Amino acid sequence: xxxxxxxxxxxxxxxxxxxxxxxxxxxxxxxxxxxxxxxxxxxxxxxxxxxxxxxxxxxxxxxxxxxxxxxxxxxxxxxxxxxxxxxxxxxxxxxxxxxxxxxxxxxxxxxxxxxxxxxxxxxxxxxxxxxxxxxxxxxxxxxxxxxxxxxxxxxxxxxxxxxxxxxxxxxxxxxxxxxxxxxxxxxxxxxxxxxxxxxxxxxxxxxxxxxxxxxxxxxxxxxxxxxxxxxxxxxxxxxxxxxxxxxxxxxxxxxxxxxxxxxxxxxxxxxxxxxxxxxxxxxxxxxxxxxx
Amino acid sequence: xxxxxxxxxxxxxxxxxxxxxxxxxxxxxxxxxxxxxxxxxxxxxxxxxxxxxxxxxxxxxxxxxxxxxxxxxxxxxxxxxxxxxxxxxxxxxxxxxxxxxxxxxxxxxxxxxxxxxxxxxxxxxxxxxxxxxxxxxxxxxxxxxxxxxxxxxxxxxxxxxxxxxxxxxxxxxxxxxxxxxxxxxxxxxxxxxxxxxxxxxxxxxxxxxxxxxxxxxxxxxxxxxxxxxxxxxxxxxxxxxxxxxxxxxxxxxxxxxxx
Numbered sequence: 001x002x003x004x005x006x007x008x009x010x011x012x013x014x015x016x017x018x019x020x021x022x023x024x025x026x027x028x029x030x031x032x033x034x035x036x037x038x039x040x041x042x043x044x045x046x047x048x049x050x051x052x053x054x055x056x057x058x059x060x061x062x063x064x065x066x067x068x069x070x071x072x073x074x075x076x077x078x079x080x081x082x083x084x085x086x087x088x089x090x091x092x093x094x095x096x097x098x099x100x101x102x103x104x105x106x107x108x109x110x111x112x113x114x115x116x117x118x119x120x121x122x123x124x125x126x127x128x129x130x131x132x133x134x135x136x137x138x139x140x141x142x143x144x145x146x147x148x149x150x151x152x153x154x155x156x157x158x159x160x161x162x163x164x165x166x167x168x169x170x171x172x173x174x175x176x177x178x179x180x181x182x183x184x185x186x187x188x189x190x191x192x193x194x195x196x197x198x199x200x201x202x203x204x205x206x207x208x209x210x211x212x213x214x215x216x217x218x219x220x221x222x223x224x225x226x227x228x229x230x231x232x233x234x235x236x237x238x239x240x241x242x243x244x245x246x247x248x249x250x251x252x253x254x255x256x257x258x259x260x261x262x263x264x265x266x267x268x269x270x271x272x273x274x275x276x277x278x279x280x281x282x283x284x285x286x287x288x289x290x291x292x
Numbered sequence: 293x294x295x296x297x298x299x300x301x302x303x304x305x306x307x308x309x310x311x312x313x314x315x316x317x318x319x320x321x322x323x324x325x326x327x328x329x330x331x332x333x334x335x336x337x338x339x340x341x342x343x344x345x346x347x348x349x350x351x352x353x354x355x356x357x358x359x360x361x362x363x364x365x366x367x368x369x370x371x372x373x374x375x376x377x378x379x380x381x382x383x384x385x386x387x388x389x390x391x392x393x394x395x396x397x398x399x400x401x402x403x404x405x406x407x408x409x410x411x412x413x414x415x416x417x418x419x420x421x422x423x424x425x426x427x428x429x430x431x432x433x434x435x436x437x438x439x440x441x442x443x444x445x446x447x448x449x450x451x452x453x454x455x456x457x458x459x460x461x462x463x464x465x466x467x468x469x470x471x472x473x474x475x476x477x478x479x480x481x482x483x484x485x486x487x488x489x490x491x492x493x494x495x496x497x498x499x500x501x502x503x504x505x506x507x508x509x510x511x512x513x514x515x516x517x518x519x520x521x522x523x524x525x526x527x528x529x530x531x532x533x534x535x536x537x538x539x540x541x542x543x544x545x546x547x548x549x550x551x
Contacts, residue, residue, distance in 0.1 A: 105427070107427040110425065114418045114422055116418050118418040119422075120419055120422075120423075131428075132427075132428075190425075
């Protein structure tokens with residue numbers, strides 16, 4: 001790992017000035033380093049000393065049951081939330097120690113695909129994808145048009161450039177959001193539940209897109225999901241999280257072969273195991289006849 | 293008793309916390325003013341949405357309020373043989389009080405509630421988070437243009453309200469009740485003062501514009517990101533704006549005309 005000022009891939013189109021000193025990370029080395037992460041919402045502990053390493057150039061999945069803090073983890077990596085303790089480093093930068101302007105500069109090198117797509121509803125598909133280019137570059141309009149069309153072509157929606165977000169299906173909206181997320185050629189993309197609520201065709205398209213974009217553009221992808229089959233099909237590594245801890249970590253094959261009862265229950269989707277189906281409650285008979 | 297005190301304390305702290313958040317948001321909004329110089333079209337767009345689209349409701353309301361003022365005023369003034377002063381009464385009532393106040397109440401109901409719902413839904417659908425992750429400050433890009441559009445539009449809408457209200461009063465007073473045309477206008481021209489009446493009315497409507505738009509934006513930005521949260525925030529916007537306008541109107545009137 002070598003320390004250099006500026007970005008790994010200097011973006012000549014960026015107009016925001018020079019970025020903070022970042023670490024140039026070689027493929028396979030750690031791009032996102034999380035140490036001793038503690039975070040709580042009210043009295044509920046979401047992360048309790050979690051450690052994770054996300055390696056450059058790989059598709060890393062963060063999986064776990066609903067409500068375990070997967071989306072929260074993405075917001076912590078993106079600096080939208082602040083941890084109670086611990087550090088989150090992205091390309092050598094402690095995200096939560098950065099000034100606002102440095103954090104925004106770092107975010108120009110991250111893309112995020114939200115669960116809902118988060119497209120700006122008053123703009124067309126074309127304008128949504130052009131938005132980050134217009135905000136952060138001084139490119140001429142002809143160049144912006146070409147870039148937008150290329151990004152839309154990459155997600156197969158060049159023909160939908162004039163549609164409004166309300167005219168798109170859920171799968172199309174996420175593909176447009178993906179085109180917007182890659183508009184500035186980021187070093188890393190964060191995917192928040194990209195497969196939820198997709199029909200089989202859209203789902204297959206998204207699965208392929210995530211993998212092919214990662215490989216073709218030399219990206220690093222962090223995919224938050226609880227869809228085991230789809231995620232395991234494209235992930236190089238998986239982190240299984242629950243109760244604020246990392247319950248399992250490894251390649252999909254290694255996790256499938258794991259002897260941990262928790263990991264087996266999650267990967268195989270078993271109803272019984274360490275994770276209880278029922279929310280804690282008093283005895284059923286006692287509850288039923290309490291007022292008899 | 294200790295429970296009651298504890299509950300009152302919690303309510304008080306919650307109110308103070310919300311006020312603190314509202315002020316922090318206001319400072320952040322004000323910090324976005326330089327951005328408007330770079331992107332003036334954002335302001336123009338919002339003046340259209342907030343101001344121009346409120347013209348119809350303000351115009352129609354202004355005409356009817358002016359007509360009612362003339363009818364009621366004529367009834368009272370004619371008992372003192374002062375019906376010829378109807379023009380002054382209608383104009384003074386509109387320019388000093390009813391123009392700014394009723395326009396602000398209409399603004400809160402039409403544009404304020406729309407602003408809250410828009411910002412709240414942008415939050416619920418993660419559009420604001422999306423902007424943040426695109427390294428775009430949503431306060432500066434979304435809230436600041438709406439805030440400036442709100443307080444610039446209000447005086448213009450209030451002026452329109454007063455103008456069409458006077459025309460409505462003229463129609464009823466001169467056209468239907470037989471007040472002398474010349475007396476209606478000449479007494480108005482002689483008695484309405486530029487500084488005491490018009491300027492003070494403009495100051496009032498500027499203050500109402502700032503308060504109404506601030507409340508609307510804060511409620512939207514602070515709303516729970518659910519349909520129920522946005523719905524409650526929208527209701528709060530209308531209620532709080534109305535109360536703030538009426539309370540502020542008393543304070544400003546006391547300062548301006550209290551002697």
